[in-house]
Amino acid sequence: MKCSRCRKDAIYFQRQSGQYYCGDHFNTHFIKKFMRGVREEQLIKKNEKVAVAVSGGKDSITLAYLLKKLQQRYPFQMEAIIIDEGISGYRNLTLDAAKAQLEMLEISYHIESFKDCFDRTLDSFEKNNKENACSTCGVLRRYLLNKKARELSCTKLATGHNLDDEGQSVIMNLMRGDIIRFSRGQNYYKKISDKFVERIKPLRYFLEKEIVIFALNNKLIFDSSECPYAVYAMRGEVRKFLDRMEDLRPTTKYSLLSGYDKILPTLNKCFIPESIGACKVCGEPTMDGVCMGCKILGK
Amino acid sequence: MIKVIFLRDKKSLEIEAENVSEVFSKLSLLKEEYVAIKNGKIVCEDESLSKGDTLELFTVASGG
Numbered sequence: 001m002k003c004s005r006c007r008k009d010a011i012y013f014q015r016q017s018g019q020y021y022c023g024d025h026f027n028t029h030f031i032k033k034f035m036r037g038v039r040e041e042q043l044i045k046k047n048e049k050v051a052v053a054v055s056g057g058k059d060s061i062t063l064a065y066l067l068k069k070l071q072q073r074y075p076f077q078m079e080a081i082i083i084d085e086g087i088s089g090y091r092n093l094t095l096d097a098a099k100a101q102l103e104m105l106e107i108s109y110h111i112e113s114f115k116d117c118f119d120r121t122l123d124s125f126e127k128n129n130k131e132n133a134c135s136t137c138g139v140l141r142r143y144l145l146n147k148k149a150r151e152l153s154c155t156k157l158a159t160g161h162n163l164d165d166e167g168q169s170v171i172m173n174l175m176r177g178d179i180i181r182f183s184r185g186q187n188y189y190k191k192i193s194d195k196f197v198e199r200i201k202p203l204r205y206f207l208e209k210e211i212v213i214f215a216l217n218n219k220l221i222f223d224s225s226e227c228p229y230a231v232y233a234m235r236g237e238v239r240k241f242l243d244r245m246e247d248l249r250p251t252t253k254y255s256l257l258s259g260y261d262k263i264l265p266t267l268n269k270c271f272i273p274e275s276i277g278a279c280k281v282c283g284e285p286t287m288d289g290v291c292m293g294c295k296i297l298g299k
Numbered sequence: 300m301i302k303v304i305f306l307r308d309k310k311s312l313e314i315e316a317e318n319v320s321e322v323f324s325k326l327s328l329l330k331e332e333y334v335a336i337k338n339g340k341i342v343c344e345d346e347s348l349s350k351g352d353t354l355e356l357f358t359v360a361s362g363g
Contacts, residue, residue, distance in 0.1 A: 001343050011341040020343065057362040094362075134363060164360075209359045212334050216341060216357065224307065227363040239360060243331040 012213055015250035023217050030214050034066050034202060035073070043200045044070065044156060049077040051149035051197065052158045054102060054109065056082070056094030058215040059160030061101050061222040063203055067158065068105045080109035081148050083141045086121025087227060094223040101221040110152070112144045118297055122229075125296075133229035136296055143284065143293040149197040161201040164208040167256045168238045175238075180287075183267035192276050193285035207253065301348050307358040320344045322354060332359055 001010045003022035010020035021029060037043070044050055044067075052067055054060040067078055082098050084091055095111070102109045115121050122137050149157040173182040203211065215222055230236060245252040278284065279291035281299045286292070290299070303322060304311040316322045319335045319342060335342050336355040348354065 001345055009340070010343050013343040013345065023341070055362060059362075137363065207331075209331055209334060212357065212359050213341060216334065216336075224358065224361045226307070226358075226361055230363050233363070235363075243329045246331050247329045 011217065012210070014210075016254065026213065026217060030206075030210065031066065031069065033206070035070065037205060038070060038202055041200075043158075043202055044076055046074050047076060048156060049079070049152070049154045050156045050158055050200075051145070051152055051154035052078060052080050052107070053145050053160070054080045054082050054098045055160075056096070056098030056101075056223050057160070058212050058220070058222045058224065059162055059165075059203060059208075061097070061160075061220050062211050062215050063158060063160040064102060064105060064107055065218065065220055066202070068107060078107060079152055079154065080107050081145055081152075082109055082111045083144055084111055084113035084115070085137055085141065086114045086123055087229070088121075088123055090225060090227055093225055097221050097223040104221065110148060112148050114140060114144075117144060130229060131232045134233040134235070137229070139292045139296055143291075146195075146197055147284070150195065154197055157197045157199045159199060159201055160203055162203045162206050162208045162211055163253050163257060164239065164242065166201070166204045167242055167253045168235055170256060170260045171238050171242070172234055175234075179271055183264075183271035185261075185264045185268060192273060195278070195283075195285045205254070205257070300350060302353045304353065304355045305358070306355050316348055318344075318348055319346045319354065322348070328356070333357060334359060 001013065001020050002008065003010050003025050004020045005025045006022060008022035008024070011023050012021045012026050013019075014021065050067065052060070052064050054064055064080060071078065080098075080102050082095065084095060099109070118140065122133060125133075125136055145157060170182070242253060242256075273287070276285050276287050277289075279286045279294055280289050281294040282291060284291050284293065300313040301316050301322065302311060302313055303326070314322060314325060316325060319337070322328075323330055323333075323344065330344050333356040335344065335346070336357060337346055337348065338353055
């Protein structure tokens with residue numbers, strides 16, 4: 001098939017718009033959409049300092065690449081944070097990819113490891129409870145990302161969450177009956193505690209498949225392996241369901257997230273407290289007396 | 300016959316198909332799950348296939 005714009009060979013058919021894109025026009029479309037999103041949502045302001053969470057996978061590598069491009073348009077500072085959870089046979093591969101691509105982009109980075117910060121790796125935490133690995137990893141990773149971004153005096157923490165991730169989280173939180181998580185938006189963290197660095201997700205309206213195509217098309221260095229703990233997570237089942245729905249009814253994922261975004265302000269008002277306290281053990285923000293990080297660490 | 304290679308699993312098989320969509324449907328794969336690469340180039344699902352073509356399938360989902 002040919003590109004709808006220039007008649008070169010197409011690499012992607014966007015089902016929701018009915019457009020075919022060649023490599024060049026796909027890049028133009030993708031970058032334009034990114035820049036427009038950042039501008040319209042005012043995600044990054046001039047001269048801000050932004051921390052970008054980089055795992056070495058296609059989402060965070062694409063995000064770092066696009067933020068570097070954004071820096072050519074107006075000045076802001078950027079530092080990358082890499083979390084090494086200590087997952088043998090997996091994290092070493094993604095770490096190598098992250099370091100290689102960040103060095104190529106001339107983005108300085110900081111590596112924070114579970115081993116150094118908590119004296120344990122994720123593998124040692126969850127030896128006998130692999131089903132729990134994703135939630136432990138998520139809590140401790142977010143804890144370290146927020147702490148490091150704050151230490152670096154960053155005013156924003158950018159993560160590579162995509163449309164698929166976001167849609168899956170909406171469904172998972174609802175299925176678990178976790179109304180507090182369901183009602184949090186990305187501005188929630190800023191809103192309820194000064195200790196939270198505001199999180200931004202500039203790729204949250206990009207399909208995961210489009211991000212893979214962008215990363216491959218631009219020959220970005222990324223690792224595409226799957227975390228060995230992913231098979232134990234509920235997310236895989238939800239992903240399959242959403243992929244099936246998208247296959248049957250293109251734009252399902254967009255509709256899910258844009259519908260959710262419309263009700264989010266109301267959910268915020270109903271279920272999210274205006275402020276929260278500090279953890280009795282570590283001083284980090286929490287709704288309970290002791291934060292989830294410290295609970296997991298047995299403090 | 301078309302040679303189909305699953306890049307993540309490093310598994311391959313041969314199949315009769317006239318286009319990429321037919322490969323997906325014969326193997327019960329979802330379009331959302333893979334990026335198709337024909338003879339080294341990324342292609343759309345309606346790309347036609349000929350005898351001797353190699354179709355690599357790049358898994359979309361990765362990480363955790």
